[in-house]
Amino acid sequence: MMVIERMWTEEFRPKTLDEVIGHDNIVSRLKEFARRGDIPHLLFAGPPGVGKTTCAEALINEIYGPGKAGRNVLRLNASDDRGINVIRNDIKTFASLLPDGDARFKVILLDEADMMTSDAQHALRQIMERYSQTTRFILICNYSSKIIDPIQSRCALFRFRSIPKELVIERLRTISKNKKLKISNEALDALYVVSEGDLRRAINTLQAAAALGGEITEDVIYSVRSQAKPQELASIIKLCISSKPSFSKARQLMRDVLMNYGLSGEDVVKQLNSTLVNMSEDEIPSLIRVAAISYLAEVDFRISEGCDPEIQLQGFLAHLILSSAKYRT
Ligand SMILES: Nc1ncnc2c1ncn2[C@@H]1O[C@H](COP(=O)(O)OP(=O)(O)O)[C@@H](O)[C@H]1O
Ligand SMILES: [Mg+2]
Known part of the structure:
Protein backbone atom coordinates (compact mmCIF):
# COMPACT_ATOMS: atom_id res chain seq x y z
CA MET A 1 0.00 0.00 0.00
CA MET A 2 1.26 3.43 -0.83
CA VAL A 3 1.37 5.78 2.11
CA ILE A 4 0.83 9.34 1.13
CA GLU A 5 2.57 11.52 3.63
CA ARG A 6 1.02 14.69 4.82
CA MET A 7 2.48 17.89 3.45
CA TRP A 8 4.96 19.25 5.93
CA THR A 9 3.90 22.77 5.05
CA GLU A 10 0.51 21.93 6.56
CA GLU A 11 1.88 19.88 9.42
CA PHE A 12 4.12 22.76 10.46
CA ARG A 13 1.73 25.60 9.72
CA PRO A 14 1.51 27.75 12.85
CA LYS A 15 -1.91 27.60 14.50
CA THR A 16 -1.44 30.72 16.58
CA LEU A 17 0.01 34.15 15.92
CA ASP A 18 2.71 33.50 18.50
CA GLU A 19 4.10 30.64 16.46
CA VAL A 20 4.40 32.74 13.29
CA ILE A 21 8.02 33.57 12.54
CA GLY A 22 9.09 37.06 11.49
CA HIS A 23 6.58 39.85 10.77
CA ASP A 24 6.84 41.11 14.37
CA ASN A 25 5.01 44.35 13.73
CA ILE A 26 2.21 42.70 11.81
CA VAL A 27 1.79 39.98 14.40
CA SER A 28 1.60 42.41 17.28
CA ARG A 29 -1.00 44.53 15.54
CA LEU A 30 -3.05 41.45 14.70
CA LYS A 31 -2.83 40.30 18.31
CA GLU A 32 -4.17 43.65 19.37
CA PHE A 33 -7.18 43.15 17.07
CA ALA A 34 -7.71 39.67 18.51
CA ARG A 35 -7.55 41.04 22.05
CA ARG A 36 -10.15 43.68 21.23
CA GLY A 37 -12.24 41.00 19.53
CA ASP A 38 -12.77 43.15 16.47
CA ILE A 39 -11.01 43.76 13.19
CA PRO A 40 -11.27 46.27 10.38
CA HIS A 41 -11.26 44.96 6.83
CA LEU A 42 -7.75 43.70 6.24
CA LEU A 43 -5.56 43.59 3.16
CA PHE A 44 -2.51 41.32 3.30
CA ALA A 45 -0.05 41.85 0.48
CA GLY A 46 3.30 40.26 -0.17
CA PRO A 47 5.31 37.54 -1.90
CA PRO A 48 4.24 33.88 -1.76
CA GLY A 49 5.07 31.56 1.10
CA VAL A 50 5.81 34.10 3.80
CA GLY A 51 2.78 33.54 6.02
CA LYS A 52 -0.14 35.63 4.74
CA THR A 53 -2.68 32.80 4.81
CA THR A 54 -1.14 31.46 7.99
CA CYS A 55 -1.57 34.80 9.76
CA ALA A 56 -5.15 35.14 8.52
CA GLU A 57 -6.08 31.67 9.77
CA ALA A 58 -4.27 32.20 13.07
CA LEU A 59 -6.11 35.47 13.56
CA ILE A 60 -9.42 33.75 12.85
CA ASN A 61 -8.51 31.06 15.39
CA GLU A 62 -7.79 33.69 17.99
CA ILE A 63 -10.99 35.58 17.35
CA TYR A 64 -13.38 32.64 17.41
CA GLY A 65 -11.35 30.15 19.43
CA PRO A 66 -9.25 27.35 17.91
CA GLY A 67 -11.22 25.54 15.23
CA LYS A 68 -14.44 27.21 16.36
CA ALA A 69 -15.03 29.65 13.51
CA GLY A 70 -17.45 27.24 11.84
CA ARG A 71 -20.10 28.94 9.80
CA ASN A 72 -18.80 32.39 10.59
CA VAL A 73 -15.97 32.15 8.10
CA LEU A 74 -16.16 31.86 4.33
CA ARG A 75 -12.95 31.00 2.51
CA LEU A 76 -12.73 31.74 -1.19
CA ASN A 77 -10.06 31.88 -3.80
CA ALA A 78 -10.55 34.57 -6.41
CA SER A 79 -8.74 32.53 -9.05
CA ASP A 80 -11.18 29.68 -8.47
CA ASP A 81 -12.40 28.08 -11.67
CA ARG A 82 -16.03 28.48 -10.64
CA GLY A 83 -15.76 32.01 -11.90
CA ILE A 84 -16.09 35.29 -10.19
CA ASN A 85 -19.87 35.46 -10.62
CA VAL A 86 -20.38 32.42 -8.48
CA ILE A 87 -17.96 33.80 -5.95
CA ARG A 88 -19.81 37.07 -5.97
CA ASN A 89 -23.07 35.27 -5.27
CA ASP A 90 -21.50 33.20 -2.50
CA ILE A 91 -20.12 36.35 -0.95
CA LYS A 92 -23.42 38.18 -1.15
CA THR A 93 -25.40 35.29 0.30
CA PHE A 94 -22.94 34.76 3.09
CA ALA A 95 -22.60 38.48 3.87
CA SER A 96 -26.34 38.93 4.15
CA LEU A 97 -26.68 36.29 6.90
CA LEU A 98 -26.39 37.22 10.55
CA PRO A 99 -23.38 35.93 12.49
CA ASP A 100 -23.78 32.44 13.92
CA GLY A 101 -24.07 31.95 17.71
CA ASP A 102 -22.88 34.88 19.77
CA ALA A 103 -20.23 36.02 17.30
CA ARG A 104 -20.18 39.74 16.60
CA PHE A 105 -19.22 39.43 12.97
CA LYS A 106 -18.36 37.01 10.21
CA VAL A 107 -15.19 36.89 8.16
CA ILE A 108 -14.76 36.44 4.45
CA LEU A 109 -11.24 35.34 3.63
CA LEU A 110 -10.57 36.01 -0.03
CA ASP A 111 -7.28 34.67 -1.31
CA GLU A 112 -5.64 35.80 -4.57
CA ALA A 113 -7.84 38.88 -4.51
CA ASP A 114 -5.56 40.55 -7.05
CA MET A 115 -6.76 38.03 -9.64
CA MET A 116 -10.17 39.74 -9.69
CA THR A 117 -11.01 42.02 -12.58
CA SER A 118 -11.68 45.60 -11.66
CA ASP A 119 -15.40 45.11 -12.37
CA ALA A 120 -15.50 42.25 -9.91
CA GLN A 121 -13.60 44.35 -7.41
CA HIS A 122 -16.11 47.18 -7.73
CA ALA A 123 -18.93 44.74 -7.05
CA LEU A 124 -17.01 43.43 -4.06
CA ARG A 125 -16.53 46.91 -2.76
CA GLN A 126 -20.29 47.49 -2.75
CA ILE A 127 -20.81 44.35 -0.74
CA MET A 128 -18.10 45.40 1.69
CA GLU A 129 -19.84 48.69 2.20
CA ARG A 130 -23.33 47.30 2.52
CA TYR A 131 -22.58 44.55 5.02
CA SER A 132 -19.73 46.08 6.99
CA GLN A 133 -21.79 45.90 10.19
CA THR A 134 -21.72 42.12 10.24
CA THR A 135 -18.97 41.07 7.86
CA ARG A 136 -15.23 41.72 7.81
CA PHE A 137 -13.08 40.96 4.82
CA ILE A 138 -9.55 39.66 4.85
CA LEU A 139 -8.18 40.06 1.35
CA ILE A 140 -4.91 38.38 0.44
CA CYS A 141 -2.87 39.28 -2.60
CA ASN A 142 0.65 39.43 -3.96
CA TYR A 143 0.41 42.99 -5.25
CA SER A 144 -1.66 45.58 -3.45
CA SER A 145 -1.35 47.83 -6.51
CA LYS A 146 -3.71 45.47 -8.32
CA ILE A 147 -6.46 46.17 -5.80
CA ILE A 148 -8.68 49.11 -6.69
CA ASP A 149 -8.25 52.24 -4.55
CA PRO A 150 -11.77 52.23 -3.06
CA ILE A 151 -11.11 48.79 -1.60
CA GLN A 152 -7.61 49.68 -0.45
CA SER A 153 -8.92 52.72 1.33
CA ARG A 154 -11.45 50.61 3.24
CA CYS A 155 -8.83 48.17 4.47
CA ALA A 156 -5.96 48.22 6.90
CA LEU A 157 -3.02 47.28 4.71
CA PHE A 158 -0.38 44.85 5.95
CA ARG A 159 2.70 44.47 3.80
CA PHE A 160 4.40 41.13 4.28
CA ARG A 161 8.07 40.96 3.39
CA SER A 162 10.37 37.99 2.98
CA ILE A 163 11.34 36.27 6.18
CA PRO A 164 14.95 36.93 7.28
CA LYS A 165 17.43 34.19 6.44
CA SER A 226 15.60 21.19 -10.61
CA GLN A 227 13.40 18.24 -11.32
CA ALA A 228 9.64 18.05 -11.23
CA LYS A 229 8.24 14.58 -10.74
CA PRO A 230 7.42 13.03 -14.14
CA GLN A 231 4.03 11.82 -12.80
CA GLU A 232 3.10 15.40 -12.07
CA LEU A 233 3.76 16.50 -15.62
CA ALA A 234 2.08 13.39 -17.00
CA SER A 235 -1.02 14.13 -14.95
CA ILE A 236 -1.16 17.66 -16.37
CA ILE A 237 -0.97 16.25 -19.89
CA LYS A 238 -3.63 13.65 -19.10
CA LEU A 239 -5.94 16.33 -17.76
CA CYS A 240 -5.73 18.11 -21.10
CA ILE A 241 -6.23 15.08 -23.33
CA SER A 242 -9.02 13.47 -21.30
CA SER A 243 -12.55 13.44 -22.69
CA LYS A 244 -13.43 15.96 -19.98
CA PRO A 245 -10.44 18.29 -20.07
CA SER A 246 -10.04 20.99 -17.46
CA PHE A 247 -7.93 23.91 -18.55
CA SER A 248 -8.12 25.68 -15.23
CA LYS A 249 -7.05 22.60 -13.28
CA ALA A 250 -4.22 21.90 -15.68
CA ARG A 251 -3.14 25.50 -15.46
CA GLN A 252 -3.20 25.39 -11.67
CA LEU A 253 -1.12 22.20 -11.63
CA MET A 254 1.32 23.75 -14.04
CA ARG A 255 1.67 26.73 -11.76
CA ASP A 256 2.18 24.46 -8.77
CA VAL A 257 4.96 22.68 -10.60
CA LEU A 258 6.61 25.97 -11.50
CA MET A 259 6.32 27.25 -7.96
CA ASN A 260 7.06 24.12 -5.99
CA TYR A 261 10.17 23.24 -7.89
CA GLY A 262 11.22 26.75 -8.73
CA LEU A 263 11.55 25.77 -12.37
CA SER A 264 11.98 28.18 -15.21
CA GLY A 265 9.72 27.98 -18.26
CA GLU A 266 12.57 26.43 -20.23
CA ASP A 267 13.07 23.71 -17.60
CA VAL A 268 9.40 22.84 -17.74
CA VAL A 269 9.45 22.67 -21.53
CA LYS A 270 12.40 20.25 -21.42
CA GLN A 271 10.73 18.10 -18.82
CA LEU A 272 7.37 18.18 -20.62
CA ASN A 273 9.16 17.05 -23.74
CA SER A 274 10.78 14.05 -22.08
CA THR A 275 7.51 13.18 -20.33
CA LEU A 276 5.66 13.26 -23.66
CA VAL A 277 8.31 11.10 -25.28
CA ASN A 278 8.22 8.59 -22.45
CA MET A 279 4.48 8.26 -21.91
CA SER A 280 3.09 4.94 -23.07
CA GLU A 281 0.87 4.42 -26.11
CA ASP A 282 -2.04 3.73 -23.72
CA GLU A 283 -1.58 7.02 -22.00
CA ILE A 284 -1.40 9.20 -25.07
CA PRO A 285 -2.47 8.51 -28.68
CA SER A 286 0.47 8.92 -31.03
CA LEU A 287 -1.07 11.69 -33.13
CA ILE A 288 -1.71 13.80 -30.05
CA ARG A 289 1.79 13.05 -28.88
CA VAL A 290 3.43 14.30 -32.06
CA ALA A 291 1.16 17.33 -32.23
CA ALA A 292 2.12 18.16 -28.65
CA ILE A 293 5.82 17.65 -29.22
CA SER A 294 5.73 19.81 -32.31
CA TYR A 295 3.87 22.63 -30.57
CA LEU A 296 6.21 22.37 -27.61
CA ALA A 297 9.14 23.00 -29.95
CA GLU A 298 7.43 26.29 -30.92
CA VAL A 299 6.96 27.18 -27.28
CA ASP A 300 10.61 26.43 -26.58
CA PHE A 301 11.64 28.80 -29.33
CA ARG A 302 9.30 31.57 -28.23
CA ILE A 303 10.44 31.38 -24.63
CA SER A 304 14.07 31.52 -25.74
CA GLU A 305 13.14 34.63 -27.72
CA GLY A 306 11.82 36.26 -24.58
CA CYS A 307 8.07 35.54 -24.70
CA ASP A 308 6.33 35.20 -21.34
CA PRO A 309 6.85 31.57 -20.22
CA GLU A 310 3.61 31.36 -18.27
CA ILE A 311 1.53 32.54 -21.21
CA GLN A 312 3.42 30.19 -23.53
CA LEU A 313 2.88 27.22 -21.25
CA GLN A 314 -0.80 28.07 -20.95
CA GLY A 315 -0.89 28.23 -24.73
CA PHE A 316 0.61 24.76 -24.81
CA LEU A 317 -2.10 23.40 -22.49
CA ALA A 318 -4.83 25.07 -24.55
CA HIS A 319 -3.32 23.67 -27.73
CA LEU A 320 -3.21 20.20 -26.24
CA ILE A 321 -6.89 20.39 -25.28
CA LEU A 322 -7.89 21.62 -28.73
CA SER A 323 -5.83 19.09 -30.64
CA SER A 324 -7.07 16.14 -28.61
CA ALA A 325 -10.68 17.31 -29.05
CA LYS A 326 -10.08 17.44 -32.80
CA TYR A 327 -8.49 14.01 -32.73
CA ARG A 328 -11.56 12.58 -31.01
CA THR A 329 -14.06 13.83 -33.62
N1 LIG B 1 5.88 33.38 8.89
C1 LIG B 1 5.80 32.04 8.91
N2 LIG B 1 5.97 31.36 10.06
C2 LIG B 1 5.93 30.01 10.09
N3 LIG B 1 5.65 29.25 9.02
C3 LIG B 1 5.45 29.87 7.84
C4 LIG B 1 5.51 31.28 7.73
N4 LIG B 1 5.29 31.62 6.44
C5 LIG B 1 5.10 30.49 5.78
N5 LIG B 1 5.20 29.41 6.60
C6 LIG B 1 5.11 28.01 6.20
O1 LIG B 1 4.87 27.99 4.80
C7 LIG B 1 3.57 27.52 4.49
C8 LIG B 1 2.89 28.46 3.51
O2 LIG B 1 2.61 29.68 4.17
P1 LIG B 1 1.35 30.58 3.78
O3 LIG B 1 0.93 31.31 4.99
O4 LIG B 1 0.31 29.72 3.12
O5 LIG B 1 2.01 31.54 2.72
P2 LIG B 1 1.35 32.70 1.85
O6 LIG B 1 2.08 33.94 2.24
O7 LIG B 1 1.64 32.30 0.42
O8 LIG B 1 -0.11 32.74 2.15
C9 LIG B 1 2.84 27.41 5.82
O9 LIG B 1 2.00 26.28 5.83
C10 LIG B 1 3.95 27.27 6.82
O10 LIG B 1 4.31 25.93 6.95
MG1 LIG C 1 -1.62 31.96 0.85
Missing part, protein backbone atom coordinates in the same frame (compact mmCIF):
# COMPACT_ATOMS: atom_id res chain seq x y z
CA GLU A 166 18.30 33.27 10.06
CA LEU A 167 14.65 32.71 10.88
CA VAL A 168 14.02 30.61 7.79
CA ILE A 169 17.02 28.45 8.57
CA GLU A 170 16.05 28.11 12.21
CA ARG A 171 12.58 26.96 11.16
CA LEU A 172 13.99 24.44 8.69
CA ARG A 173 16.29 23.16 11.40
CA THR A 174 13.36 22.68 13.77
CA ILE A 175 11.44 20.73 11.15
CA SER A 176 14.52 18.64 10.32
CA LYS A 177 14.98 17.78 14.02
CA ASN A 178 11.33 16.87 14.36
CA LYS A 179 11.61 14.56 11.35
CA LYS A 180 14.98 13.22 12.54
CA LEU A 181 16.74 14.17 9.31
CA LYS A 182 20.46 14.22 8.77
CA ILE A 183 21.04 17.55 7.09
CA SER A 184 24.20 19.63 6.73
CA ASN A 185 24.48 23.36 7.35
CA GLU A 186 25.37 23.82 3.70
CA ALA A 187 22.18 22.06 2.71
CA LEU A 188 20.17 24.38 4.96
CA ASP A 189 21.85 27.35 3.30
CA ALA A 190 21.11 25.87 -0.11
CA LEU A 191 17.46 25.45 0.86
CA TYR A 192 17.30 29.13 1.69
CA VAL A 193 18.97 30.07 -1.61
CA VAL A 194 16.76 27.97 -3.85
CA SER A 195 13.58 29.03 -2.11
CA GLU A 196 14.28 32.76 -2.43
CA GLY A 197 12.60 33.56 0.84
CA ASP A 198 9.51 31.46 0.11
CA LEU A 199 9.13 29.24 3.16
CA ARG A 200 6.49 27.04 1.53
CA ARG A 201 8.94 26.25 -1.24
CA ALA A 202 11.77 25.67 1.22
CA ILE A 203 9.70 23.21 3.28
CA ASN A 204 8.44 21.42 0.17
CA THR A 205 11.99 21.06 -1.10
CA LEU A 206 13.11 19.74 2.28
CA GLN A 207 10.31 17.17 2.21
CA ALA A 208 11.18 16.11 -1.32
CA ALA A 209 14.85 15.75 -0.35
CA ALA A 210 13.94 13.75 2.74
CA ALA A 211 11.80 11.41 0.64
CA LEU A 212 14.97 10.26 -1.12
CA GLY A 213 16.24 8.85 2.19
CA GLY A 214 19.82 9.27 3.32
CA GLU A 215 21.71 12.32 4.38
CA ILE A 216 20.60 15.63 2.94
CA THR A 217 23.51 17.51 1.40
CA GLU A 218 23.76 20.65 -0.66
CA ASP A 219 23.88 18.52 -3.84
CA VAL A 220 20.72 16.68 -2.89
CA ILE A 221 18.90 19.98 -2.46
CA TYR A 222 19.98 21.25 -5.87
CA SER A 223 19.11 18.04 -7.61
CA VAL A 224 15.66 17.89 -6.00
CA ARG A 225 15.06 21.47 -6.88
